[in-house]
Amino acid sequence: MLLEPLKAAGQKIALVPTMGALHKGHVSLIDMAKEQADQVVCSIFVNPTQFTDPKDLEKYPRPLEHDIKMLEEAGCDVVFMPSVKEMYPTKENWHIDLGSAEFLLEGEFRKGHYQGVTQIVKKLFDAVDPDLAFFGQKDFQQVLMIENMVAYFKLPVKIITCPIIRENDGLAMSSRNIHLSAQDRVNALVLSRALAYVVDHFKTLPVAQLLEKAKEMIRKTPGVELDYFTIANGKTLLPEQDKDAGNLVALVAAKVGETRLIDNMILS
Numbered sequence: 001m002l003l004e005p006l007k008a009a010g011q012k013i014a015l016v017p018t019m020g021a022l023h024k025g026h027v028s029l030i031d032m033a034k035e036q037a038d039q040v041v042c043s044i045f046v047n048p049t050q051f052t053d054p055k056d057l058e059k060y061p062r063p064l065e066h067d068i069k070m071l072e073e074a075g076c077d078v079v080f081m082p083s084v085k086e087m088y089p090t091k092e093n094w095h096i097d098l099g100s101a102e103f104l105l106e107g108e109f110r111k112g113h114y115q116g117v118t119q120i121v122k123k124l125f126d127a128v129d130p131d132l133a134f135f136g137q138k139d140f141q142q143v144l145m146i147e148n149m150v151a152y153f154k155l156p157v158k159i160i161t162c163p164i165i166r167e168n169d170g171l172a173m174s175s176r177n178i179h180l181s182a183q184d185r186v187n188a189l190v191l192s193r194a195l196a197y198v199v200d201h202f203k204t205l206p207v208a209q210l211l212e213k214a215k216e217m218i219r220k221t222p223g224v225e226l227d228y229f230t231i232a233n234g235k236t237l238l239p240e241q242d243k244d245a246g247n248l249v250a251l252v253a254a255k256v257g258e259t260r261l262i263d264n265m266i267l268s
């Protein structure tokens with residue numbers, strides 16, 4: 001890539017992988033990357049191999065002009081927008097060991113999703129050869145899977161996790177929020193509210209009671225269909241009942257109207 005001479009001259013290269021439809025969450029990743037690297041590359045690629053629902057892939061937003069403008073304003077140095085043919089010139093098999101957490105939570109509801117995610121991230125790393133790569137905590141399990149892929153191939157890329165950027169009312173920013181109707185948008189707030197309830201009561205209530213209350217909040221919200229709400233170990237993603245175990249995170253996924261959203265908050 002054109003960054004090779006800059007890298008050879010000692011400059012640090014950062015990659016911010018995205019699927020486009022950029023929002024302030026993505027900009028926060030670019031901002032953090034700019035603080036830590038000399039050149040920031042943002043990739044925009046809607047990766048077909050990570051979609052398990054063809055309708056989800058088809059309707060994924062692709063507002064290209066808006067994205068380019070946002071990247072210019074954010075001071076991103078390079079935009080990398082490969083075509084599907086460039087990234088997948090031939091049909092290929094990809095299967096690597098990502099550990100048992102691959103099959104939990106998102107992996108259970110989107111079978112094979114993390115094989116597709118790690119396949120494309122490896123290809124992006126091969127193309128850009130970054131020193132650092134920035135990902136959002138919003139996709140908590142994705143960061144774990146990418147760290148496992150990096151360890152699997154022993155890649156010299158440092159993975160940096162960036163905090164979740166939220167709307168003023170608490171909804172985690174997401175490209176898919178654009179699909180929410182006005183009523184969905186109101187209903188979707190229950191996800192961050194249920195997570196905040198768990199954070200606020202973490203010290204005083206047992207795990208079982210926290211989960212019961214959070215799930216009840218979500219279940220009684222019309223138009224919201226819960227996939228999972230869990231309090232889990234932040235590495236194994238296995239459910240955890242012991243509040244003193246440390247490294248705990250609350251994670252949620254739900255369909256709001258026709259749109260599936262995820263969110264999480266760190267507990268300890």
Ligand SMILES: Nc1ncnc2c1ncn2[C@@H]1O[C@H](COP(=O)(O)OP(=O)(O)OP(=O)(O)O)[C@@H](O)[C@H]1O
Binds near residue numbers: 019
């Ligand atoms: N609200 C957010 N705060 C911080 N990072 C975010 C946020 N939303 C997305 N990201 C991160 O931006 C990167 C690119 O994500 P992506 O382009 O899929 O956007 P998205 O908003 O997560 O869209 P989607 O609707 O597909 O979940 C990922 O590392 C993701 O975790």
Ligand SMILES: CC(C)(CO)[C@@H](O)C(=O)[O-]
Binds near residue numbers: 017019045142
């Ligand atoms: C990391 C990623 C760009 C891979 O397609 C995607 O999963 C995303 O946007 O989070």
Ligand code: BAL
Binds near residue numbers: 051
């Ligand atoms: N932000 C995660 C990408 C996906 O939902 O496919």
